[in-house]
Amino acid sequence: MKPVELAKDVFWIGAVDYNKRNFHGYSRSPRGTTYNSYLIRDEKNVVFDTVDNDYAGTMFCRLAKLLPLEKVDYIVVNHTEKDHAGALCQLVERCRPEKIITSPVGKRFMEAQFDTTGWPIEVVKTGEVVNIGKRNIHFVETRMLHWPDSMVSYIPEEKLLISNDAFGQNIASSERFSDEYDPDVIERAVKEYYYNIVLPFSPQVLKTLDLVGSLNLDIEMIAPDHGLIWRGKEACAHILNRYRALAEQKPQQRAVIVYDSMWGSTGIMASAIASGLEDEGVPVRIIDIQKNHHSDVMTELADCGAVIVGSATHNNNVLPGIADVLTYMKGLRPQNRVAAAFGSYGWSGESAKIIQDWLASMNMELPADPLKILFVPKHEGLTQCVALGKAVAQALKAKC
Numbered sequence: 384m385k386p387v388e389l390a391k392d393v394f395w396i397g398a399v400d401y402n403k404r405n406f407h408g409y410s411r412s413p414r415g416t417t418y419n420s421y422l423i424r425d426e427k428n429v430v431f432d433t434v435d436n437d438y439a440g441t442m443f444c445r446l447a448k449l450l451p452l453e454k455v456d457y458i459v460v461n462h463t464e465k466d467h468a469g470a471l472c473q474l475v476e477r478c479r480p481e482k483i484i485t486s487p488v489g490k491r492f493m494e495a496q497f498d499t500t501g502w503p504i505e506v507v508k509t510g511e512v513v514n515i516g517k518r519n520i521h522f523v524e525t526r527m528l529h530w531p532d533s534m535v536s537y538i539p540e541e542k543l544l545i546s547n548d549a550f551g552q553n554i555a556s557s558e559r560f561s562d563e564y565d566p567d568v569i570e571r572a573v574k575e576y577y578y579n580i581v582l583p584f585s586p587q588v589l590k591t592l593d594l595v596g597s598l599n600l601d602i603e604m605i606a607p608d609h610g611l612i613w614r615g616k617e618a619c620a621h622i623l624n625r626y627r628a629l630a631e632q633k634p635q636q637r638a639v640i641v642y643d644s645m646w647g648s649t650g651i652m653a654s655a656i657a658s659g660l661e662d663e664g665v666p667v668r669i670i671d672i673q674k675n676h677h678s679d680v681m682t683e684l685a686d687c688g689a690v691i692v693g694s695a696t697h698n699n700n701v702l703p704g705i706a707d708v709l710t711y712m713k714g715l716r717p718q719n720r721v722a723a724a725f726g727s728y729g730w731s732g733e734s735a736k737i738i739q740d741w742l743a744s745m746n747m748e749l750p751a752d753p754l755k756i757l758f759v760p761k762h763e764g765l766t767q768c769v770a771l772g773k774a775v776a777q778a779l780k781a782k783c
Contacts, residue, residue: 386445387559389604389612390541392424396445398438401555407466409711410579410678414572415555418442418466419608421545422449423538426516427456427481431536431545432608436469443470443477452477457515460485461547462533463492467608472497484513486524489532507534523594525549527587529580542603549591550622552576552610561611561618569611573622574685576609577629579678583716585630592627632718634688634782638775641670641680642693643702648727648759649695655765656691656725659772665689665779667772672704677711684712689721689779690747691772692738696728696755701737709741721779722747723771725754732757750778 387395397419406412418434420442428450434442446452455478460468463485471493475483482505485493490506493499507513507522514520521537528549536545552572558564581588605613605622613622638660644650653669660667668683684690690712694705701709722745724738735753743749751774756764 386422386449389421389606390543393541393543394422394424394445394449395559395606395612396420396422396430396442396449398434398441399555399557400435400438403553403555406553407580410575411676412553414553414568416553416609417555419606419610419612421606422446423515423518424450425518428454429457429459429515429520430455430474430478431459432461432467432547433470433474435466436473439470439473443473453479455480457482457484457513459520459536459545460489460493461536461545462530462608463489463496464530464548465496467547468493468496475502484522486522486532486534488526489534492530492532523598525587525591527584528591529584537600537602539601542601544600544602544605544619546605547608548580549588549607550605550613550626551607554610556611559612560614562614564611571682572610573625574629575678575682577626578681578685578715582629582681583714585632585718588626588630592623592630595623629685634719634721634779635686636665636779636783637687638665638667638689638691638779639670639680639683639687640667640691640693641672641705641708642725643672643695643704644693644727645695645697645702648756649693649725651760652725652727652754652756652764652768653693655760655768656693656723656772656775659769659774660689660776661772662769663773663776663780665776672708677708680708681712681715681717684717684720688719688783689723689775690717690742691723691725691775692742693725694734694738695726696730696732696734699731699733701726701734705734705738709738713741713745717745719782720745720747721775721782722749723751723753723775725768725771727756727758727760729758748778748782750774
């Protein structure tokens, strides 16, 4: 339970959740996660964010190795979501801090979630600075990245940005820094996190990146509230640029096909559509939603400019797995995609049209009519599937 020193008198005091598999109740976290909390020792000792309530004891043990809990002077609440403010009430009770510093919306959200009677809450806005001795904390509100209360804390003397949920990943490990971990795994985790949590707020991400750029912040360490810490100018520049690329959502010449099937016919169609894409030189990934999670679909979409969705017709509708995917995808608001719909049927055959309407509601480009095939696709039907794949590929290449 040792704390980790990030710089002189700057420490990680968070917790590692190796067994977390369902993040926020809707996104898969196959590698677990961390709840990162930080301490700066100065004339005023400051804790930045806390941890999930289940790990409060772990955090307090790490904190107690550095100073008595009653010596904590300020608590900075960059974000009030329970995985970062879950231990806040216990910390306030034990520390009796002079100040609890948060954004205007953060104050409102704390009061709505906790009994804040008697709490010394101090509201800060973008551009405000709090001196803690040798160091100063500069605050920047980052509303809707990814909550209305979100803000980041910049400590220029350490060239440190404590970024709350931005730039994080769901990785549980004994390593604390990105340069200590497999870069390919980190890249996958960054995409998972962005496309399943941050994606609908991409316009705000771009505005925030522009704002940070305009402030000319000298950043050599980015400490998010989940996952590994970005250490060094090169690593910080990498994740800032990566977020810009993810937020811009420029289409790439790759496709993902996601489908659900009762007796295999829609799966046969998916394979034939993939052949059409490959014939046009477009790489494709096929996802059977019965064997995958809806968050896996969104992660794949990070590298794909086209998404093709298929379902057998079930009770005049789509199968539940595809209804789940479409609902989830629409809420995350992907942009600049080419799309198509397909499905097999035995009786009424509504599924492909229902999917097409969902995709249209997401403002996706639809280069072909929805394709439906009665029962098992034969030669003519397979030819139509290949043609659908080619039509999507050609539209995608024109878009790129």
